[in-house]
Amino acid sequence: MPVDVEARVIANTRLSPDYNVIALAAPDIAASTAPGQFVMVKLGRGFTPLLRRPFSVFEVLRTNGHVDGLTLLSKRVGVTTSMLFDAVEGDVVSCLGPLGRPFELLDPPAEAWMVAGGVGLAPFATLTEALRGRGTTVTLFYGARSGRELFYLDWFQARGVRMVLATEDGSVGDHGRVTVPLERALRVAGRPQKAAGDLPPSSEASAERRGDPPERIARPTLAGRGAQRPDLGGGGQPSGSSITIYACGPEPMLEAVAHLAARYGRPSQVSVERVMGCGLGGCYSCVIPVREGRDGWRYVRSCIGGPVFAGADIVWD
Amino acid sequence: MPDLSVQIGSLKLANPVIAASGCFGYGVEYGEVVDLSLLGGVAVKGLFLAERQGHPPERIVETPAGMLNAIGLQGIGVHRFIKEKLPELRERRATVIVNICGSTLDEYVELARILSDADGVAALELNISCPNIKEGGITFGCSLNGTFDVVSAVRKVTRLPVIPKLTPNVTDVASFARASEEAGADAVSLVNTFLAMAIDVETRRPRLSNIVGGLSGPAIRPIAVRMVYECRRAVQIPVIGMGGIASTGDALEFLIAGASAVQVGTANFVDPFICTKLLDGIRQYLERHGVSRVSDLTGTLDTSAREKQWISS
Ligand SMILES: Cc1cc2nc3c(=O)[nH]c(=O)nc-3n(C[C@H](O)[C@H](O)[C@H](O)COP(=O)(O)OP(=O)(O)OC[C@H]3O[C@@H](n4cnc5c(N)ncnc54)[C@H](O)[C@@H]3O)c2cc1C
Ligand SMILES: Cc1cc2nc3c(=O)[nH]c(=O)nc-3n(C[C@H](O)[C@H](O)[C@H](O)COP(=O)(O)O)c2cc1C
Ligand code: FES
Numbered sequence: 063m064p065v066d067v068e069a070r071v072i073a074n075t076r077l078s079p080d081y082n083v084i085a086l087a088a089p090d091i092a093a094s095t096a097p098g099q100f101v102m103v104k105l106g107r108g109f110t111p112l113l114r115r116p117f118s119v120f121e122v123l124r125t126n127g128h129v130d131g132l133t134l135l136s137k138r139v140g141v142t143t144s145m146l147f148d149a150v151e152g153d154v155v156s157c158l159g160p161l162g163r164p165f166e167l168l169d170p171p172a173e174a175w176m177v178a179g180g181v182g183l184a185p186f187a188t189l190t191e192a193l194r195g196r197g198t199t200v201t202l203f204y205g206a207r208s209g210r211e212l213f214y215l216d217w218f219q220a221r222g223v224r225m226v227l228a229t230e231d232g233s234v235g236d237h238g239r240v241t242v243p244l245e246r247a248l249r250v251a252g253r254p255q256k257a258a259g260d261l262p263p264s265s266e267a268s269a270e271r272r273g274d275p276p277e278r279i280a281r282p283t284l285a286g287r288g289a290q291r292p293d294l295g296g297g298g299q300p301s302g303s304s305i306t307i308y309a310c311g312p313e314p315m316l317e318a319v320a321h322l323a324a325r326y327g328r329p330s331q332v333s334v335e336r337v338m339g340c341g342l343g344g345c346y347s348c349v350i351p352v353r354e355g356r357d358g359w360r361y362v363r364s365c366i367g368g369p370v371f372a373g374a375d376i377v378w379d
Numbered sequence: 380m381p382d383l384s385v386q387i388g389s390l391k392l393a394n395p396v397i398a399a400s401g402c403f404g405y406g407v408e409y410g411e412v413v414d415l416s417l418l419g420g421v422a423v424k425g426l427f428l429a430e431r432q433g434h435p436p437e438r439i440v441e442t443p444a445g446m447l448n449a450i451g452l453q454g455i456g457v458h459r460f461i462k463e464k465l466p467e468l469r470e471r472r473a474t475v476i477v478n479i480c481g482s483t484l485d486e487y488v489e490l491a492r493i494l495s496d497a498d499g500v501a502a503l504e505l506n507i508s509c510p511n512i513k514e515g516g517i518t519f520g521c522s523l524n525g526t527f528d529v530v531s532a533v534r535k536v537t538r539l540p541v542i543p544k545l546t547p548n549v550t551d552v553a554s555f556a557r558a559s560e561e562a563g564a565d566a567v568s569l570v571n572t573f574l575a576m577a578i579d580v581e582t583r584r585p586r587l588s589n590i591v592g593g594l595s596g597p598a599i600r601p602i603a604v605r606m607v608y609e610c611r612r613a614v615q616i617p618v619i620g621m622g623g624i625a626s627t628g629d630a631l632e633f634l635i636a637g638a639s640a641v642q643v644g645t646a647n648f649v650d651p652f653i654c655t656k657l658l659d660g661i662r663q664y665l666e667r668h669g670v671s672r673v674s675d676l677t678g679t680l681d682t683s684a685r686e687k688q689w690i691s692s
Contacts, residue, residue, distance in 0.1 A: 063411055063412065064412060066650070066651070066652065104649065109443070109444035109445075109596075109597050109598075110443070110444070111441060112441055112444060112445065112446060112596055112597070112645075112649065113441055113446060113648055113649060114648070114649060158651070336436060337436065337437055337438075337439060337440075339439050339446070339448075339648045340647070340648035340651075342404075342408055342409065342412065342651055343404045343408035344402060344403050344404045344408055344409065344647060344648060344651075345401070345402065345404075345439065345448070345450070345648055346401075346404075346424070346433065346438065346450045346453050347436070347438045347439040347448070347450070348436075349433070349436060349438070349453065350436075360432065361432055361433060361453055366408065
């Protein structure tokens, strides 16, 4: 159940002129957050900004195994993100969460390939910890405009994540978008013996239709079916074992990743970013078209039906 | 303990704070977060007979102290509402006000008939004021004859309290309150949103896919208070006031201007617990001012000549 916390800023680290990581004393939210979930944040008491803004939970902070807060990775684009950038220790941030449907986790020998574009890195720290905790092999494909905007590389490396980098200016890793190395790796891994693209329609749409808050929805099988097919063999890298692709970043990137995943027969889970007014299913601002039936589709509220969807379920326009 | 109950026609509400339509989903979305039985009422999202997809995103944009929305009344239709949402609302003991919209007069009548037979509906709010759809709705709300016709047609087919929701996008809102009263409405509610727009100057594109949308939030409050005040003076039936309520003081302003109850819309997005917080605030205010019933506060605006007060410093 989401809670509303007036969280104190514990620390604020500027990573670049646009990016910062802000640590908030919101242990109750942090302790119950699943990878991919988000919080609705508001700074200041006035009407600028008026509405809360959604942010993925980046890290769950622990001291001696005791959860004492969370961090947000923020990119400065407007009023709230500027206030987050400028916040100082002791400031108070209203934090409502955790919200939304998390990523579906995988067990070995299935492999996780995470694809992050820019600030889309945010949900992958908690996902890494959850997957590595299960012994799942994790690769991070991480793209940004330049090497100066690739952050936390050591953090992921220290947790045994294989890193594949791409920058648009070519300063680090592949020259171009992150889908360049992703497609190369997918080609090398080949298609699984049984196409994994033909997943049954996920249950978000029907769950959203019921208006159930995420907690009460039976967990859908978004992906990770490979986990039930250990017969495919695996190990080694790159491998033809069952691979699930997780993606977060700008929507054109998500679309490209979902298409690539489908072409190479891999399931994908994408975390979409829509403008959200409330985060609780109250306003219907955050909808995304999701497939339904044979040729149909319907608008699903991404705050409760998502933000994580099966890439194959979304109607990309 | 002051008495917080209010009477809206034949309907007695436990208290005067209602979650406004379109700003609280179908209520069930908030069921785990808020105790719905503590609210004066829950006005559910506007319903048509049939399901509707609504407008494509972008559907909202923030503006100074407010927001524009053009959701386009995405909704599940009345039949699925009764089957899928109403049982849970009943179970959670919510006082359910169903906001209904039609493209034609017959559709309003049909909706009223269907909902009158459903178990757990406390009142009907006639949405004749949504600025975001082309057909029906606001075309009734912008014409005195249209308002009179739709209210009297619905009145004939239901025993439920009928509450037309008025648009502020007219010159003289009080005349629409009067037309509603003459047609047999039990109360009127106002305001719906103000037709508005916002432009991204870099791209010269509208901020909303629908180009225009409805303005809500604190920015509209002073205009809404004025309109409630005008309606209160024009009719005998209760007035339900809304528009930008975000604090106890805001809600009290509406009550003093003449509202018997208030609705809270946009503020729910900022704070899902706002309605119960307002109730606490109103209770404290009544105690502090020695008012035993909240209904005694309605329309108590003091416009007498101000006495000079000597405030020693
Ligand atoms: C589930 C979810 C998780 C998110 N996680 C993160 C995160 O971890 N870190 C992070 O930095 N951002 C994240 N975002 C995006 C973040 O919510 C927006 O950047 C933020 O709302 C901008 O607020 P602002 O007040 O700074 O900008 P505003 O002043 O509101 O807007 C400035 C500009 O940003 C654009 N904008 C506003 N909202 C969004 C949006 N949702 N997506 C893209 N552009 C937008 C506007 O169109 C406008 O041009 C997430 C969004 C969602 C839906
Ligand atoms: C996102 C959104 C959706 C709305 N949907 C409806 C609706 O379906 N029916 C209706 O009568 N009013 C609808 N409204 C109007 C509100 O109920 C209310 O009249 C208006 O927002 C003013 O109150 P506020 O400033 O407290 O939000 C909607 C408002 C918003 C912001
Ligand atoms: S953000 Fe309000 S319904 Fe999704």
